[in-house]
Amino acid sequence: MDDYQQLFINWMKTEQVGCAFARNFAKRGDIAGLQGVTVLGNNLGEREIMPLNVLLAAACAKSEGVYIIFPEINSPDEVIRLIQGLCGTRVWECVDLTAQIRPPNDALVLGLRWHLPDGKHMNYVLGFANLPDMPRTRRAPNTTLVLRTGPPGRAPSVAFAHNINPKKDERASEKRPVPVHLADMPDLMSSEEAVATLWRQTMRLKRTQLDGDAMIEAARAKVTFCLPGFAREALADLIVA
Numbered sequence: 001m002d003d004y005q006q007l008f009i010n011w012m013k014t015e016q017v018g019c020a021f022a023r024n025f026a027k028r029g030d031i032a033g034l035q036g037v038t039v040l041g042n043n044l045g046e047r048e049i050m051p052l053n054v055l056l057a058a059a060c061a062k063s064e065g066v067y068i069i070f071p072e073i074n075s076p077d078e079v080i081r082l083i084q085g086l087c088g089t090r091v092w093e094c095v096d097l098t099a100q101i102r103p104p105n106d107a108l109v110l111g112l113r114w115h116l117p118d119g120k121h122m123n124y125v126l127g128f129a130n131l132p133d134m135p136r137t138r139r140a141p142n143t144t145l146v147l148r149t150g151p152p153g154r155a156p157s158v159a160f161a162h163n164i165n166p167k168k169d170e171r172a173s174e175k176r177p178v179p180v181h182l183a184d185m186p187d188l189m190s191s192e193e194a195v196a197t198l199w200r201q202t203m204r205l206k207r208t209q210l211d212g213d214a215m216i217e218a219a220r221a222k223v224t225f226c227l228p229g230f231a232r233e234a235l236a237d238l239i240v241a
Helices: 002-011 020-029 046-060 076-087 155-161 193-210 230-237
Strands: 036-038 067-071 091-098 110-115 121-123 126-128 145-147 178-180 226-227
Touching: 002 020, 002 036, 002 067, 020 121, 020 193, 036 046, 046 067, 046 076, 076 091, 076 110, 076 145, 076 226, 076 230, 155 193
Parallel strands: 036 067, 121 178
Antiparallel strands: 067 145, 091 110, 110 121, 110 226, 126 145
């Protein structure tokens, strides 16, 4: 683990992240199955992204999740170029979620999607960046993407069964590719009640950390980045419905 990765893991252990599951993973990294990757450079094109795609595909066989840190990508323009580089390859796509989230400003709300090599699953990529349009719980020290590299887990279903999450997890019956996200990581809990307790803690923590945040609605698993409105034109050719 390099210094950038250690900095991110240390930040994930704090309440600022707004997710009790993420804090649990960070504190128990020895058995959580999280793999860290650091990618240098602030102008990454297809040539630089292709080796990353190979690494991610290989990680599916040995890790439960991957966090990719881009320490030299620190501005909206650099994030835009990162998205262009990723989505210039076939396993990545970018979805406009602005109409669903309805931000109070002209921010562009985006969801990056990474297609797992099994052809069955598509990852809702969790994004972090220290940018003013991001929700407070997503402002990590460095721009970072966190990906689930396996199938759906039990936590969403447990939350529904315990009347915490009003939405039933029906992904097993959905048309492929089935979406997966960080909540599908192995929860490391000994019982369903322990999982439910951690989900309740997440809800309370999120409410506390996002109280008064204008971008609270963007703090969802499906959202990767919130960027200034000028990003629309730059990414228009890449965004899918």
